[in-house]
Amino acid sequence: MRTTTNLYLSSMAFSDLLIFLCMPLDLYRIWKYRPWNLGDQLCKLFQFVSESCTYSTILNVTALSVERYFAICFPLKAKVVVTKGRVRVVILVLWTVAVFSAAPIFILVGVEHEHGTNPGATNECKATQYAIRSGLLTIMVWVSSIFFFLPVFCLTVLYSLIGRRLWRRETMGPNISSRDKNNKQTVKMLAMVVFAFVLCWLPFHVGRYLFSKSSEAGSPLISRISEYCNLVSFVLFYLSAAINPILYNIMSKKYRVAAGKLFGVEQSSRRTASALKGESPPVWTESSLNT
16 A cells, blocks of 8 residues: 555645644634634644645645656656655655745734724634735735646646546557556546545635635625635535545545455455455455445
8 A cells, every 4th residue: 555646645634634633723713703712823823734734735636646647648757757755755845835835824814803892802813904904815815726726727637638548548459458447447536536625625715715805895795705605615624634535435445445454354364465456356345345
């Protein structure tokens, strides 16, 4: 299981775990958004972690898709260029870029209170008035949108090229190699991961854009639409951090076999090894694995 593809998936899993660590604070903010009694630093920190993980996930998905493109379209070159050591360095660079890109959150959000009222009773963890008036909030919205829509465009191009290459190989001869079968299965799984990512994150970016516009214009209609959109995006935000293992379980036999072995499902070592190599299907039933 220690492949270059799974190194990227492990990085994404680490990002998902960090997102879930921030979920109690997000739930507390929805349940009791006023007053915010957990301090200014915690308000900034948990939103910074969420923003960093957002950027890291999309960068890892993009890098993984580029790696798959080279592995399928240029297999001989990929064996030399794409190594585990280089992938680890790439992942480290991606996390560094994500952290630095999310750093303005420490300026953009904080504990604010309404003027002319008791500060202690109206403290709220939200975008600061300085960020709204200075235009920094709008800039951050555009930065996060670039982090989302540009990689999605790249992913669309990459998977189109990968699909064309695999289709050409399939039409060139009746016999499809086991490597091509494995590549097709991997591409299908990753395409579903990308589709789920886009589906879960698009409302988040739409809601953020509407929030920035409502903050600038003060329109009650846009503000109300933004509130509903943010509520939907909140649910999808955490769903995106939980859906990948479900997709792996549905689409990958190797994942099911490895997960079964990890959780102590009894099986002979020889059959486990052969299933992991893709030589035979899992020996236990589909229903037991899904359970």
